Amino acid sequence: MWLVFIEKREGKIKKSSLETLAETSRRAEELDLEVAAVVVGSSFENLTPLWVQGAKKTYWLKGEDLEVYSPEIYAQVLYELIQQIKPEAVFFAGTALGRDLAPRLAAKLRVALVSDCTRIIISNGSLLFVRPVYAGKALLTLKLKTKPFLATLRPNVFPLKEIKDENIAPGEIIEKTIGLNYNGPVAKVVEIVREEGAELDVTEAEVIISGGRGMKAAENFNLLRELSTLIPRSAIGASRAAVDSGWIGHQHQVGQTGKTVCPNLYLAFGISGSIQHLAGMSGSKVIVAVNKDPEAPIFKVADLGVVGDLFQIIPPLKEELRKALAE
Amino acid sequence: MNLLVFVKRVPDTESKIxxxxxxxxxxxxxxxxxxxxxxxxxxxxxxxLREAKGGKVTVVCVGKEEALLILRKCLAMGADEALLIKDSAPESFEGLRVAAAIASLVKQRFPNFDLLLFGKQSFGADNAQVPAMVAELLGIPQVNVVVKLIIEGRNGVAYREIEGALEKVVFSLPAVISAQKGLNEPRYETLKGIMAAKKKEIPIIPIDELGISEDFLTPKMEIIKLEMPPTKKAGRIIQLPPEEAAKEIVRFLREEAKII
Known part of the structure; x- marks a missing residue:
């Protein structure tokens, strides 16, 4: 059996967790293995998405100390569950939480962990993991020698299963009340501070509208925000030059010292395309770049490159998009 | 405060691999x-933190002897001491080996530490594993991807970056913190610092003298291959008046990319 850790945010199951479940259940089928989900804490309203994405059963861990995420406690309860049910592999979505929790669990289990896997291959019955390294400048294929296998899967890479809810039979729910065996010191989340207007992170967005040095000033990022309000599930990205100029927060930075992203569409405005920026975004499914300089390196990776002044192109683009999306 | 910082020597991020x-x-x-x-x-x-509260900053690197250069840089920035755990093994992309070396070192030589600081991930392996693994091996709290840190007495408050928001996390010392861009603006080395750093001795401890148990040191991953990612073939480049360019972008997104 394979186990997939399911993460929630404000009671809702995270899409990246569902992607992880979908992909691992597709691969598990090839090996004739079952996939189970594990959820921690009581506030899960609806488990249907788990059955839809391929879970056959769900372990539901409940207990007083489990309502709020703490890496120390969550690693401990997962460790105990793993000792009981002995899964062959445990998967996490490579989110902020997954990347925080999985290594702690790996150290407890004394096993290797694959971070940020973008492909799982089954070759002669054994599992191979593929992941970008050097910020996407190279791809590493590896095999794990310790069990259970542990991996985090990069968000936005793996497709969800498109099956209608009513065609899915609910799986088995196994509730476990965990008496906590952890009395070490813990880090406790006491508050979540939202960034104003930024609902979606660049790592989770389906469309990224990104600005670089060519944006010229902080207030010009409003042009991109206006485009973003037109496009569903879009987020604002930025190059290092824009972030270092103080025009926008570093959490928007795409590239080697920022985030590596793989949206369906990457719209780059005034970004020349340094090596380190390209490393972070060239995995995007479609890239459209607008830049004044016809020699800009970004045009080498763009599916559509538009040579021109972004300040002249954005206003009519907004109108065209509005028309197209209204239809 | 007794502060330990762990650094890694990596290829320049602007370089071609x-x-x-x-x-x-x-x-x-x-x-x-x-x-x-x-x-x-x-x-x-x-x-x-040292400037505000007193104490000592020791910078540690696990790696080859060439890494002495980056330790000198840290001394020139103002660190009090530096230390190299010499490990000649090539990049294994594995976190646990390095984490075990660090945990052993801390237990043996720095039992009275207050805070262990790391970067949120190294460039290259891009794992973001070692800080959390060290925290687990030492049984202390961790806060990763931190953009703001406040220490008051034996307690800390850290703001950690998550998707589209920050988590405010409270913890007690000793603890592990990993730093994200935005936490501060690193200073440059001063000439005086560089001169002083040259004179400092950097002790070297071979990794196999740390008494790390075999199950940490045996490789847990097998590298099948490292390769260049498939190159994306360049698309079309257009140069049109703004209105027509805008129309063409939307047409492309709609008819060719089928995104909107």
């Missing part, structure tokens, strides 16, 4: 190496 013929690693020859960018924020934060 070449794959070694055996497909097991990169060609190091001709590459410029630097301190991993996020580690600089960790060094800076430790220096600021």
């Amino acid at each position: 070449r794959i070694a013929p055996d497909g097991q690693g990169i060609v190091e020859e001709g590459l410029n190496f630097i301190i991993s960018p996020y580690d600089e924020y960790a060094v800076e934060e430790a220096l600021r």
